[in-house]
Amino acid sequence: QVQLVESGGGLVQAGGSLRLSCTASGRTFGISTSAMGWCRQATGKEREFVAAINWIGSSTVYADSVKGRFTISRDNAKNTVYLQMNSLKSDDTAVYYCASRPHAGLGLRTDEYAYWGQGTQVSVSS
Numbered sequence: 001q002v003q004l005v006e007s008g009g010g011l012v013q014a015g016g017s018l019r020l021s022c023t024a025s026g027r028t029f030g031i032s033t034s035a036m037g038w039c040r041q042a043t044g045k046e047r048e049f050v051a052a053i054n055w056i057g058s059s060t061v062y063a064d065s066v067k068g069r070f071t072i073s074r075d076n077a078k079n080t081v082y083l084q085m086n087s088l089k090s091d092d093t094a095v096y097y098c099a100s101r102p103h104a105g106l107g108l109r110t111d112e113y114a115y116w117g118q119g120t121q122v123s124v125s126s
Contacts, residue, residue, distance in 0.1 A: 004022055006118065010122070025079070036074060038124075042093060045110065051070055052108060095120065099117070100115045
Protein backbone atom coordinates (compact mmCIF):
# COMPACT_ATOMS: atom_id res chain seq x y z
CA GLN A 1 0.00 0.00 0.00
CA VAL A 2 1.26 3.45 -0.92
CA GLN A 3 0.61 6.41 1.34
CA LEU A 4 0.68 9.92 -0.08
CA VAL A 5 1.03 12.92 2.22
CA GLU A 6 0.51 16.47 0.97
CA SER A 7 1.85 19.62 2.57
CA GLY A 8 2.26 23.29 1.77
CA GLY A 9 -1.33 24.46 1.69
CA GLY A 10 -2.48 27.60 3.43
CA LEU A 11 -4.07 31.01 3.09
CA VAL A 12 -2.70 33.41 0.51
CA GLN A 13 -3.83 36.64 -1.09
CA ALA A 14 -4.87 36.74 -4.71
CA GLY A 15 -1.82 37.06 -6.92
CA GLY A 16 0.36 35.20 -4.46
CA SER A 17 2.12 31.85 -4.70
CA LEU A 18 2.18 28.54 -2.89
CA ARG A 19 4.17 25.35 -3.40
CA LEU A 20 2.53 22.05 -2.58
CA SER A 21 4.53 18.91 -1.91
CA CYS A 22 3.45 15.28 -1.90
CA THR A 23 5.68 12.55 -0.52
CA ALA A 24 5.04 8.86 -0.98
CA SER A 25 5.76 6.31 1.73
CA GLY A 26 4.99 2.69 2.44
CA ARG A 27 5.32 0.32 -0.47
CA THR A 28 6.97 2.87 -2.69
CA PHE A 29 8.57 0.31 -4.97
CA GLY A 30 7.44 1.32 -8.41
CA ILE A 31 6.34 4.82 -7.39
CA SER A 32 9.20 6.26 -9.43
CA THR A 33 7.71 4.55 -12.50
CA SER A 34 4.18 5.75 -11.75
CA ALA A 35 2.54 8.79 -13.19
CA MET A 36 1.45 11.32 -10.59
CA GLY A 37 -1.14 14.04 -10.56
CA TRP A 38 -2.83 16.79 -8.61
CA CYS A 39 -6.58 17.24 -8.40
CA ARG A 40 -8.70 19.63 -6.39
CA GLN A 41 -12.16 19.85 -4.95
CA ALA A 42 -13.90 23.07 -4.05
CA THR A 43 -16.78 23.12 -1.60
CA GLY A 44 -19.94 21.86 -3.26
CA LYS A 45 -18.17 20.84 -6.46
CA GLU A 46 -16.83 17.62 -7.90
CA ARG A 47 -13.17 16.76 -7.73
CA GLU A 48 -11.38 17.98 -10.84
CA PHE A 49 -8.11 17.30 -12.56
CA VAL A 50 -5.43 19.99 -12.20
CA ALA A 51 -2.10 18.65 -13.47
CA ALA A 52 -0.26 15.43 -14.24
CA ILE A 53 3.30 14.32 -14.82
CA ASN A 54 4.63 11.11 -16.31
CA TRP A 55 6.96 8.74 -14.52
CA ILE A 56 10.21 10.41 -15.49
CA GLY A 57 9.00 13.99 -15.52
CA SER A 58 9.48 14.50 -19.23
CA SER A 59 5.83 15.12 -19.98
CA THR A 60 3.22 17.22 -18.19
CA VAL A 61 -0.35 18.31 -18.81
CA TYR A 62 -2.54 20.94 -17.17
CA ALA A 63 -6.17 21.86 -16.91
CA ASP A 64 -6.95 24.95 -18.97
CA SER A 65 -7.87 26.86 -15.82
CA VAL A 66 -4.32 26.63 -14.42
CA LYS A 67 -2.21 26.51 -17.56
CA GLY A 68 0.57 29.07 -17.47
CA ARG A 69 0.21 29.60 -13.71
CA PHE A 70 0.86 26.17 -12.18
CA THR A 71 3.86 23.90 -12.66
CA ILE A 72 4.05 20.24 -11.70
CA SER A 73 7.41 18.56 -11.13
CA ARG A 74 8.83 15.52 -9.38
CA ASP A 75 11.97 14.27 -7.67
CA ASN A 76 11.99 10.47 -7.89
CA ALA A 77 14.99 10.20 -5.59
CA LYS A 78 12.81 11.71 -2.87
CA ASN A 79 9.53 10.06 -3.94
CA THR A 80 8.08 13.55 -4.04
CA VAL A 81 5.95 15.50 -6.48
CA TYR A 82 5.42 19.25 -6.35
CA LEU A 83 2.86 21.77 -7.54
CA GLN A 84 4.10 25.33 -7.83
CA MET A 85 1.11 27.66 -7.95
CA ASN A 86 1.61 31.27 -9.04
CA SER A 87 -0.80 34.13 -9.71
CA LEU A 88 -3.38 32.47 -7.51
CA LYS A 89 -7.01 33.45 -7.88
CA SER A 90 -9.98 33.08 -5.56
CA ASP A 91 -11.29 30.36 -7.92
CA ASP A 92 -8.26 28.26 -6.99
CA THR A 93 -9.59 27.87 -3.45
CA ALA A 94 -10.05 24.13 -2.85
CA VAL A 95 -8.68 21.07 -1.15
CA TYR A 96 -5.78 19.84 -3.28
CA TYR A 97 -5.13 16.11 -3.55
CA CYS A 98 -2.06 14.28 -4.72
CA ALA A 99 -2.63 11.02 -6.57
CA SER A 100 -0.69 8.24 -8.24
CA ARG A 101 -1.58 5.68 -10.86
CA PRO A 102 0.11 2.35 -11.57
CA HIS A 103 1.09 3.40 -15.08
CA ALA A 104 3.95 5.40 -16.51
CA GLY A 105 1.80 7.57 -18.75
CA LEU A 106 -0.22 10.66 -17.90
CA GLY A 107 -3.60 10.39 -16.22
CA LEU A 108 -6.05 13.09 -17.29
CA ARG A 109 -9.09 12.00 -15.30
CA THR A 110 -9.60 11.59 -11.59
CA ASP A 111 -10.81 8.00 -12.08
CA GLU A 112 -7.44 7.01 -13.56
CA TYR A 113 -5.71 7.33 -10.20
CA ALA A 114 -5.44 4.50 -7.68
CA TYR A 115 -3.91 6.13 -4.61
CA TRP A 116 -4.84 9.44 -3.02
CA GLY A 117 -3.49 11.64 -0.27
CA GLN A 118 -5.64 13.15 2.45
CA GLY A 119 -5.62 16.59 0.83
CA THR A 120 -4.33 20.01 1.81
CA GLN A 121 -6.45 23.16 1.94
CA VAL A 122 -5.57 26.10 -0.29
CA SER A 123 -7.50 29.28 0.36
CA VAL A 124 -7.06 32.40 -1.77
CA SER A 125 -8.46 35.66 -0.48
CA SER A 126 -9.49 38.35 -2.95
